[in-house]
Amino acid sequence: MTRPRRQNRAAEVYVGTKLAPLTLEPISRTTLALFAGASADYNPVHIDIDVARQSGFDDVFAHGMLSMAYLGRLLTGWLPHARLCSWRVRFVTTTPVGAAPKCSAVVTDLDGSLATLDLAVQTQDGTTTLTGTATVELEGAP
Amino acid sequence: MLLDTVAALSLRIEPVTVDVDRSMLRNFAAAIGETREVYFDHESAHRGGHRDIVAAPTFLFSVELHAPRPLGYLEDLGIDLRGVLHGEQTFTHIDDVCAGDRIECRRHIASATEKSGMGFVVKHTDFIREGRLVATGRMLTIARPIAVA
Numbered sequence: 001m002t003r004p005r006r007q008n009r010a011a012e013v014y015v016g017t018k019l020a021p022l023t024l025e026p027i028s029r030t031t032l033a034l035f036a037g038a039s040a041d042y043n044p045v046h047i048d049i050d051v052a053r054q055s056g057f058d059d060v061f062a063h064g065m066l067s068m069a070y071l072g073r074l075l076t077g078w079l080p081h082a083r084l085c086s087w088r089v090r091f092v093t094t095t096p097v098g099a100a101p102k103c104s105a106v107v108t109d110l111d112g113s114l115a116t117l118d119l120a121v122q123t124q125d126g127t128t129t130l131t132g133t134a135t136v137e138l139e140g141a142p
Numbered sequence: 143m144l145l146d147t148v149a150a151l152s153l154r155i156e157p158v159t160v161d162v163d164r165s166m167l168r169n170f171a172a173a174i175g176e177t178r179e180v181y182f183d184h185e186s187a188h189r190g191g192h193r194d195i196v197a198a199p200t201f202l203f204s205v206e207l208h209a210p211r212p213l214g215y216l217e218d219l220g221i222d223l224r225g226v227l228h229g230e231q232t233f234t235h236i237d238d239v240c241a242g243d244r245i246e247c248r249r250h251i252a253s254a255t256e257k258s259g260m261g262f263v264v265k266h267t268d269f270i271r272e273g274r275l276v277a278t279g280r281m282l283t284i285a286r287p288i289a290v291a
Contacts, residue, residue, distance in 0.1 A: 024175065025175075031173075034172075034173045035173045035174070037169070037173070038166075038169040038170045038172065038173035038174075038204075039170060039173065039201075039203070039204040039207065040204045040207035040208045040212070041203075041204065041207055042207075043223070045224070051224065054224060054288075055224045055225065055288065056286075056288075063228075064228045064231070065200055065203050065204075065228070065231070066174065068200050068203075068231060069174040069198060069200040070174065070175070072174075072198055072199045072200050073174065073175070073176060073198075075199075076198070076199065077178075081180065081196055081199075081238065082235075082237075082238055084199055084235055085234065085235060086232070086233065086234040086235065087199075087232070087233055088230065088231070088232040088233075088280075089230065089231055089232075090229065090230045091227070091228055091229060091230065091231075
């Protein structure tokens with residue numbers, strides 16, 4: 001392991017600190033139906049196989065925002081909710097039914113009490129479905 | 143042409159106002175597998191210093207989806223919704239959104255380009271509560287041409 005360049009002592013966070021990953025149960029069609037309803041994202045490509053096929057896919061696939069929501073759980077489970085300042089994700093490829101997303105994050109920079117993290121979501125076969133970055137405040141609001 | 147990039151930049155998107163309520167936030171939290179009380183129980187949220195049940199951060203994306211024709215701006219640009227993919231998503235968070243908040247979404251097209259036969263549209267949203275900006279969002283939509291069956 002490389003020696004940490006910088007450290008935020010209050011939060012015991014180093015450049016290179018990895019959050020404990022969040023691994024989800026495999027995504028079922030029920031997961032997608034419930035998320036469609038609860039998120040008001042009624043795009044049928046996620047819940048109706050006929051529309052998915054018309055759109056050129058073999059099957060329905062998970063909403064990208066479901067994976068981003070799981071990443072949100074990882075971040076808000078690490079620090080209090082209000083410390084998440086900004087984050088950006090890229091949906092690299094679709095997440096199929098049956099995929100079990102694993103959300104991970106690693107600290108890549110520290111600037112005072114601000115930390116920058118690299119974010120990723122991978123499925124159990126190692127496919128990266130989502131990449132991103134986040135900026136969080138290590139100290140402050142509860 | 144898949145996308146009129148000039149028309150896209152001048153497209154006016156009507157602002158929408160959404161009342162965020164407790165059941166919306168509980169349903170969303172349950173659907174993403176949340177279990178922490180702050181996302182479900184207003185008394186726990188109060189004890190934690192929050193005004194009410196807190197919206198999970200990506201609920202912002204759903205705020206404007208609760209309005210009619212949420213992707214109407216894409217259809218107004220002549221994009222077939224069957225061919226769209228969500229390419230990127232950004233949020234900045236200034237203050238929490240909680241149950242009971244009335245959130246106004248002010249939206250505009252931040253960029254529109256066409257490349258390799260696909261359209262790329264970035265929509266920016268300002269989320270405003272009682273005249274104050276509480277968050278922003280940016281959504282990149284990728285529009286693919288749909289083959290006519």
